[in-house]
Amino acid sequence: MNEEMPRAAVHSINGVELTADPADLFVILYDLLPEERFRADEAIDWLQDLTVREKADHICRQVLQTGRVTEKLAGDIVREVDNHGHLGMFTALVGLDRALAAANPFNTRFNDPTMDWLRVRYIRHNRLNTPRRTTGLLLPRCARPGKVMAEWENKTDFFNVHRVTPDDCRRIRLSRIPALNDPGFKGEESISIGAVPIVERYTDLKFEWERKGPGRRYRITPSEDLGVRIGSAVRNLWQSGAEIGVLPESTVSTPLLKNWKNALRELPQDSGLRWLLVGTGPLTDTNPPPNRAVLIDCRTREVILRQDKMAGFTVTTDLADQWRLPGGPHQGLAREDINRGTEITVLESSLGRLAVFICEDIKQSVRWAAQLQALGVSHIFVPLFAAPILRARPQWERQAAQRCIEELGAWVVLSNSLAVGAEMKTPDYVEPGDGFNCVVVGPRTHKATTYADYDTQFCRADSAVDVSRVHYRNDTPQTAEDGMPLPLPTLQPGWSEVEPAYADVDDEPDWGEAG
Numbered sequence: 001m002n003e004e005m006p007r008a009a010v011h012s013i014n015g016v017e018l019t020a021d022p023a024d025l026f027v028i029l030y031d032l033l034p035e036e037r038f039r040a041d042e043a044i045d046w047l048q049d050l051t052v053r054e055k056a057d058h059i060c061r062q063v064l065q066t067g068r069v070t071e072k073l074a075g076d077i078v079r080e081v082d083n084h085g086h087l088g089m090f091t092a093l094v095g096l097d098r099a100l101a102a103a104n105p106f107n108t109r110f111n112d113p114t115m116d117w118l119r120v121r122y123i124r125h126n127r128l129n130t131p132r133r134t135t136g137l138l139l140p141r142c143a144r145p146g147k148v149m150a151e152w153e154n155k156t157d158f159f160n161v162h163r164v165t166p167d168d169c170r171r172i173r174l175s176r177i178p179a180l181n182d183p184g185f186k187g188e189e190s191i192s193i194g195a196v197p198i199v200e201r202y203t204d205l206k207f208e209w210e211r212k213g214p215g216r217r218y219r220i221t222p223s224e225d226l227g228v229r230i231g232s233a234v235r236n237l238w239q240s241g242a243e244i245g246v247l248p249e250s251t252v253s254t255p256l257l258k259n260w261k262n263a264l265r266e267l268p269q270d271s272g273l274r275w276l277l278v279g280t281g282p283l284t285d286t287n288p289p290p291n292r293a294v295l296i297d298c299r300t301r302e303v304i305l306r307q308d309k310m311a312g313f314t315v316t317t318d319l320a321d322q323w324r325l326p327g328g329p330h331q332g333l334a335r336e337d338i339n340r341g342t343e344i345t346v347l348e349s350s351l352g353r354l355a356v357f358i359c360e361d362i363k364q365s366v367r368w369a370a371q372l373q374a375l376g377v378s379h380i381f382v383p384l385f386a387a388p389i390l391r392a393r394p395q396w397e398r399q400a401a402q403r404c405i406e407e408l409g410a411w412v413v414l415s416n417s418l419a420v421g422a423e424m425k426t427p428d429y430v431e432p433g434d435g436f437n438c439v440v441v442g443p444r445t446h447k448a449t450t451y452a453d454y455d456t457q458f459c460r461a462d463s464a465v466d467v468s469r470v471h472y473r474n475d476t477p478q479t480a481e482d483g484m485p486l487p488l489p490t491l492q493p494g495w496s497e498v499e500p501a502y503a504d505v506d507d508e509p510d511w512g513e514a515g
Contacts, residue, residue, distance in 0.1 A: 011074040013081050013089075020068045023103075023118060023128035023138050026096045030155075030163050033089045038155040043090060047158070052091050055080065055509045059095025064102060067114035079511045097159045103128060104140035104160065106352070107496035108187045126174050126348050128161065137164035137174070142352045142494025143378035143409035146443040148451055156374075160496055168374035176348040181297040181304050183243070183274040185350045190490035194242025195438035196233045198226060198251045198279065199417035200464040202326050205250060209327045209334060217337035218315060218327075219288065220250045220385065222281055227259040232465040234263040237273050240467040242488055244275045244351075245298075248417040248437075249359050249385040251279030252294065261301045273298045277415075280309065280358050280383050282338075291338045293356045293383055295347075308341025309358035323387070323424045344368060352378030352411075352494030359384050362400040362412075373408055378494040380404055380412045388421040388435030389414060391458050391472055398456075401441045405454055411442035411491040418464060436460050438468040440489035446497065457489040 011018045014032060019025050037043055046052050062073045069077075080088035101107055103118035122128050122140065129138040139162040152158050185191055199205060204226055208219040237245045252260070260278045267273060276296050282289035295305035313336050320330035347354040355377050357365060362382050365372075382401070389397060401412035416437040438459035445453065459468035469486035470478045480486050 011078045018074050022063050024133045027129050027134040029089050029093050035155050046090050055091050056095035060098040063099035064112045076511045104496045106142040106494045136166045141496050146405040146409045146448050148448045162376045164374050168371050171343045173343045173345045182350050185493040192242050192488040194237045194245040195415040195468040197418045197437050197461050197464050199419045201422050207326045216334040218334045219337040229465050230259045230263045236467050238271050246277045246381050246413050246415040247279035248415050249280045249383040252281040264298050264301050288337045288339050305347050307345050307356040310341045311360040311364040312336035313360040354379045356381045380410050382414050384416040389439050390434050392431050414439045459489050
C-alpha cells in the first residue's frame, strides 16, 4: 500500500476536518483533548470503563481491517464526541493508539500488514503523521520513564506514541540511520558494549592554558601518538564480541579519525562490531574548535552521527590541584575553550532513539530534558574526561544518568579514560579498589515498582587498549568462568508495550450510549 493515504473523511470536530489517516487523526484529537482531563482521576476512570474499552477496541479493529479510518468509522467517532465530549475523544484516541501499535517497529508482538504503509512513512520521514495536515511529529514509543508510578499521571503516559509539538522540536536535529548502517537490533536481545579508555595518562594529551577575555581558557587536545594504540583497540573490541564501542572524551582529532577508519578496514567480514563512538575532540579548523563526538559504522566506515559539546566545563583552582592538571600553578577559574554546539542530534535506529551527551552536557541537561522526554530518547552515550566513577559513592555522572532513567527510561553508557585516575590525588573517601572507567546504567524493569530501581554495571579496563569488563552488577561481584574473561556490559534495545485487546467481542458498540 502506498505510504500516502486516501482523501480525508467528510467529518469535522470543533471545526477541524477529520482525516482517513489514523496517525493524523490521532494528532488532531490529541491536540483537542485538554491536559486538565489527566490531572486527577478522570482519565484513569475512563480507561477502566468497560464501554470505553469496548468502543476503543472496536475502533482499533476497524482501522486494522483497512489501514485507514473509513467514513463510517469517522462518523461513529464524531457521534461519540458529540454525545460525550472529551470522553468521546479519549475513547477514539485509545482505539487509534492501539491500531498505531501495529506500525511501531519496536513492537515485535503486534503486527498487521494493513499498517505497513505507516511503517514505511516512519522509516522514510521519521514521523507517523504528515506535515501538510498536522504540525510537529508523531513518533512510535520505544521507552517509558523509569520513575515509580502506581497509575499514569500525565496525558503522554496513556499512549504508546509520542506527540511532539513544534516547540519540542526546537534545536533538535532528528535523523535516521540509513538502512545500510543499521544493524537491525531486535526485541529483547542484549547488546554488548565495548568501552576502551585509550588515554592512559596526561602525557597522552596536550593542555593549553591562556588568558582570554575576563578570565582564563583551557583546551585539551589528544596527542597524535595515540594512533599507535588504535589498531590494538579495534582488534580487542572485535575479539571481545562487543557490538557497540564507546570511547571517552578528548580522544580524537582529524588525523586520529583517519587512523580509526583505516583500522576498521582490518576487521574480518564476520565481525560483530557494528558502531564505534570514537570519542570526542577538535574536528574542525575553526578557532576555537568544537569538542565533537563522532559515531562511525564499522562496516562502511561512514560517519552516522556528529554531536558537538554544548556545555563547557569550568575548571576551578581546587579541582586543578586535586587532579594535578599540567600547566600550573592554577589560579582562578578556567573555561573550556570550545565552540559550543546549539543542537542535539537524535538518531532513529533499530537500537532505539539515540543521543550523545559529552561529559558536562549530561550534568547540565535540564534545559533539554522536556524535549528529550517528548521525543522518547531511549539511549544516551556519554564520553567523559573525569575522575574515576565510584560505586560506593554515587557522584554527578551517575546521578545524571539515573535522572535520565527516571525522566526518559533511557539506557546510559558512561565511558571514561584512565588519565585523571592515574594522576590525581585520591580523596580520603575513596575505598580501596573502587573506581571504574565505564558504567552502563538502565531501567531494571519496564515498570518500576521500587525507587532507585536501576541496573548498574561497573566496568574496568586493565590498560588503555583493553575493553572494559563488568566487575560489579549492582552490588553483586561478577566472576569469570572456566578461564573466560569477565563479561562485557550490555544494554537492551528500545521496546514498546502493547496491552491485550480490551474486548473479545466483535459486535459493534452502540455509539449512542454513554460510556
